[in-house]
Amino acid sequence: MAEMMITDHNPALIRRSRWRQLRAKTLAPYVFVLPFVAIFLAFSVYPMLFTLRLSFTRWHGSGAATWVGFGNYTYLLTNPSFWASMANSGILWLLIVPAQIIVALVVAVLLNSAKTRLRGFYRTAFIVPFVTPLVAIAQIWVVLFDQNYGAINAGLNLLGLPNIGWLTTSAWAKPTLALLFAWKTTGFIIIILLSGLQSINAAVYEAASIDGATPYRQFWQITVPLVRRTMMFAVVLQTLAVFQMFAEPFVVTQGGPYGSTTTAGYYLYNHITRADLGTGAANSFLLIIFVMALSLGFVRLLRAKD
Amino acid sequence: MADTSSRPRAARMISTVGRQGLLLVLTLAFLGPVVWAILSAFKPANSIIRNPLSIDVSQFTLANFAEMFHDVPIAHGFLNTGIVLVVKGSMTLFFAPLAAYAFAKFRFLGKNLLFGAVLITLMLPTIVLIIPLLLEMKELGWVNTYQALILPGSIDAFAIFWMRQVIEVVPDELLDAARVDGCGEFRVFWSIVVPVIRPGLAGLAVLTVMNIYNDFVWPVVAASSSRMATLQVMLSTLSQQITGNKIGADYATVTGELLAASSVALIPLLIIFIALQKHFINGILAGSVKG
Numbered sequence: 001m002a003e004m005m006i007t008d009h010n011p012a013l014i015r016r017s018r019w020r021q022l023r024a025k026t027l028a029p030y031v032f033v034l035p036f037v038a039i040f041l042a043f044s045v046y047p048m049l050f051t052l053r054l055s056f057t058r059w060h061g062s063g064a065a066t067w068v069g070f071g072n073y074t075y076l077l078t079n080p081s082f083w084a085s086m087a088n089s090g091i092l093w094l095l096i097v098p099a100q101i102i103v104a105l106v107v108a109v110l111l112n113s114a115k116t117r118l119r120g121f122y123r124t125a126f127i128v129p130f131v132t133p134l135v136a137i138a139q140i141w142v143v144l145f146d147q148n149y150g151a152i153n154a155g156l157n158l159l160g161l162p163n164i165g166w167l168t169t170s171a172w173a174k175p176t177l178a179l180l181f182a183w184k185t186t187g188f189i190i191i192i193l194l195s196g197l198q199s200i201n202a203a204v205y206e207a208a209s210i211d212g213a214t215p216y217r218q219f220w221q222i223t224v225p226l227v228r229r230t231m232m233f234a235v236v237l238q239t240l241a242v243f244q245m246f247a248e249p250f251v252v253t254q255g256g257p258y259g260s261t262t263t264a265g266y267y268l269y270n271h272i273t274r275a276d277l278g279t280g281a282a283n284s285f286l287l288i289i290f291v292m293a294l295s296l297g298f299v300r301l302l303r304a305k306d
Numbered sequence: 307m308a309d310t311s312s313r314p315r316a317a318r319m320i321s322t323v324g325r326q327g328l329l330l331v332l333t334l335a336f337l338g339p340v341v342w343a344i345l346s347a348f349k350p351a352n353s354i355i356r357n358p359l360s361i362d363v364s365q366f367t368l369a370n371f372a373e374m375f376h377d378v379p380i381a382h383g384f385l386n387t388g389i390v391l392v393v394k395g396s397m398t399l400f401f402a403p404l405a406a407y408a409f410a411k412f413r414f415l416g417k418n419l420l421f422g423a424v425l426i427t428l429m430l431p432t433i434v435l436i437i438p439l440l441l442e443m444k445e446l447g448w449v450n451t452y453q454a455l456i457l458p459g460s461i462d463a464f465a466i467f468w469m470r471q472v473i474e475v476v477p478d479e480l481l482d483a484a485r486v487d488g489c490g491e492f493r494v495f496w497s498i499v500v501p502v503i504r505p506g507l508a509g510l511a512v513l514t515v516m517n518i519y520n521d522f523v524w525p526v527v528a529a530s531s532s533r534m535a536t537l538q539v540m541l542s543t544l545s546q547q548i549t550g551n552k553i554g555a556d557y558a559t560v561t562g563e564l565l566a567a568s569s570v571a572l573i574p575l576l577i578i579f580i581a582l583q584k585h586f587i588n589g590i591l592a593g594s595v596k597g
Contacts, residue, residue, distance in 0.1 A: 028491035029408035033420055035397075036405040036461045040423050043458040044430065047438030054441065107332065110325055117326065124583055125333045131579045131586070132340060133520040135538040136568040140343040143354075143561050151342060151358035158359070187336065191587060244433040247522045251542050265433045265523075272437060272527065281441075284434040291431050 055281035065278065072282035082283070084259060085267035086290070088174070092263065093242045095178035100186050100238065101231060108193035109223060123194070126187035134184060138251035141180050142167070167253055170260035177248050177261050185241065189234050196230030197223065236298045243291055340572065347371070347569045351562030370562035371570070377548050379532070380567060383540035386529075390455045390536060391518050397460040398514050403507065405461070406469035407495050411481065427463035436527045443528055454528040455536065462517075465510055472506035473499060509589030512582050519575060541571055 055072055059065035076082045107126070111119050129137065144151050145166035153163045166176045200223070208218050246265035249255050255262035255270070262270075264287055271280030346354050348366040374380065408414070409421055439458050440449070448454040476499055484494045500507070522538045530539060540547075548563055549555050579586055 025412070025485075025491060026414070029412035029414040029417070032408035032412075032491075032495070033405045035401040036463075036466060037420060037423070039457065039459075039461045040427060043439060043442070044423075044427055044435070047435065047442045050441060051438035107329070110329060113325075115322070115325075116329070118329075122329050122333060123587065124580075126336050127583075127587065128340060128576070128579070129336055131516060131575055132572050133522075133538055133541075133575065135520075135522050135541045136571040137339070139541060139544065139564050139568045140339055143346075143565060144339060144342070146355075146561075149355035149358065149557065149561070154358045183336070183339070240431055244431050244523075246433055247542070250526070268433060268437070269527070272440065277437065277441060280437045284437050288431065288434045291434075292429070295429070 051281040051284060054278055055285055057278050059278045060275045068278070072279045073286065075279060076283055076286060081259070081262075082267065082286075085262050085264050088260065088262055089243045089245065089264040091174060092178050092181070092245065093239065095175060096182050096242060097235060097238050100182050100189060101234060104186055104189040104193050104234070105224075105227070105231065108190050108197055109219065111190070111194055112197040123191070126190050128187070129184050130188040134247045135251055137184060138180065138248055141176070141252055145176055168257055170256075170258045173253050173257055173261045177245075177252060180248055180252065181242070181245065185238065189238070192234050192237075193227060193230055196227040200226050232298055232301070236295050239294055239298065240291055243287070243294075340576075343565050344569045344572070347562070347565040349562075351558040354561055354565065355558050370566040373559065374563040374566040374570075377551050377563060378540065378544060378567060380537070380540060380570065382533075383535055383537040386452075386455075386534060387519060387537040389452060390525075391515065393452075394456045394460050394518055395511075395514050397456075398462045398465050399507065399511055401461045402465035402510070403469045403473070403500070403503070404495060406466045406473050407499055409466065410470045410473040411476075411478070424463045424466050428467055432523060436523060439524070440527050448528075450529050450531040450534045452534075455525055455534070458524065458528075462514065465514065469503070469506065469510065472503045476502050505585070505588070508582070508585040512578065512586045513589040515578065516575060516586075537571055541567055 054065065056067060056069055057065035058068050058071070107122075110116050111123060116122075143149075145153075147153065147163055147165045147168050150166070152166065156162070156164065164172055166172050204222055204226075205218060208222060213221065243263070244265045245263045246269060249261045249263055249266040250269070253261040255266050268280065268283050268287060271277065271283060345361050346358070347370055348368070349362070349370075350365060350367055351370060353360070353362075353365065405424075409417065409424075435458075443449045443454045446453075480498055480502070481494050484498045489497065520538065521536075522542065525536045525539050526542060529535065532540075544564055544567055545560050548560050552559070
């Protein structure tokens with residue numbers, strides 16, 4: 001067809017093929033997005049609407065559902081175990097995110113400096129945990145942090161310190177999971193912050209150096225303000241991830257001991273094992289509202305300071 | 307930077323040593339658990355729990371691997387993961403750039419609404435969809451099927467979002483030239499856009515493989531039967547499986563097999579990552595920052 005168009009000078013033919021091309025250009029985008037739209041309607045919109053209705057009923061997976069109005073929502077919102085799961089995720093957030101962002105920023109600054117040697121090697125090494133399968137790492141954590149036979153306690157014993165029940169005491173289980181999560185994702189945050197740093201114009205630093213600003217002052221007065229957006233973006237990403245944390249408690253602690261690692265995500269999953277699907281549906285929506293509100297809050301904070 | 311030359315040499319040395327020292331400690335912390343697990347998997351099972359910190363190469367054995375392959379149908383887990391990986395991965399790698407092309411280079415009615423759908427899917431936490439989707443799968447009779455593992459999320463919203471940014475910078479003149487030559491819109495996509503964005507696609511491919519291979523939340527909910535379990539699902543309940551299948555399995559045996567299975571699950575991704583790390587890091591960078 002391409003050759004025809006170029007060699008054939010019949011005006012009517014040209015007009016007709018132009019018109020056909022125009023029509024194709026109007027239709028094409030719809031055809032191109034159709035597969036996505038089909039999947040979106042079938043596996044996002046439909047289940048969400050179905051679940052919204054279900055969240056107002058009591059249903060255990062079979063038989064007829066009974067309408068309970070806001071019953072599931074009030075049940076959850078007045079249930080200490082629901083709030084305990086949110087609190088567990090909140091504490092994990094506190095244990096993970098602030099420290100992680102600070103460490104990642106320091107490392108990103110070092111990796112961005114031309115004075116640091118082996119930068120490529122470090123970048124690769126730090127991202128390895130992020131690439132590896134979470135379940136495999138969680139299983140390795142189980143072995144490493146075992147109270148009686150684990151390598152971590154063996155190391156402590158070498159230093160003359162006593163065994164710690166990393167996964168068997170409610171005081172230590174949360175920090176141990178927090179460490180797993182931080183270990184797994186800090187490399188990712190480093191990479192994100194590094195790209196934020198690389199977008200800062202080097203001339204800004206040169207000007208500051210000429211004005212006699214020490215590296216320390218440059219860090220606080222140039223680097224931190226200019227990567228704040230990227231930092232907030234990382235915070236939003238990590239907040240979403242922490243409240244969804246599921247595989248870690250599922251594999252490592254099964255939510256225990258004494259529910260101390262029952263995260264918001266794991267609590268949600270427990271409705272499935274108990275076949276309490278109406279409550280599970282309501283819990284899904286509560287979690288969506290909470291996480292969305294939190295993300296919007298962070299975005300607001302970011303805008304307000306700019 | 308200019309002032310470093312005037313600083314005493316000793317101070318510079320300390321700064322360099324401190325910086326390299328910190329990075330080295332972090333490297334050990336980040337690589338330690340993985341290296342320890344892979345090396346320990348080759349130790350005799352009893353030695354893993356009795357001397358967890360010692361590494362004696364002369365005692366290395368494949369016993370843990372042999373027993374693990376005997377006790378756990380891990381090859382079947384690899385097969386299930388492989389099937390999902392090929393089908394689901396191809397769907398994302400083909401349909402996401404196609405939709406992204408429409409969003410990047412066309413004006414059409416409802417475009418903003420549909421792109422809003424992409425953004426909503428992107429922001430919706432995965433975990434809150436599992437109960438809705440599970441109920442849908444029950445309704446369809448798809449629990450423990452490949453469809454259930456493959457179709458939900460098969461055209462990744464993030465991939466569309468990212469590829470739209472990549473395709474936006476392809477010059478319009480290039481596309482128009484192809485149209486003047488009589489290319490249909492799909493041919494423009496296939497023979498012009500796809501070759502131009504190949505580096506971006508490579509990044510997307512690596513990221514997609516990693517995401518699907520590591521995916522756990524949805525597979526464990528939708529397909530937890532032993533016949534349909536993916537590698538990760540199988541790995542998550544490995545200790546129970548070993549103690550269930552093997553009479554008199556002690557802690558050492560279970561630990562040895564657990565580390566062997568974890569290493570087997572880790573190594574393919576490590577190889578892909580090391581071979582293609584440039585694409586991979588570019589992938590994360592390009593995709594995540596402009597969120």
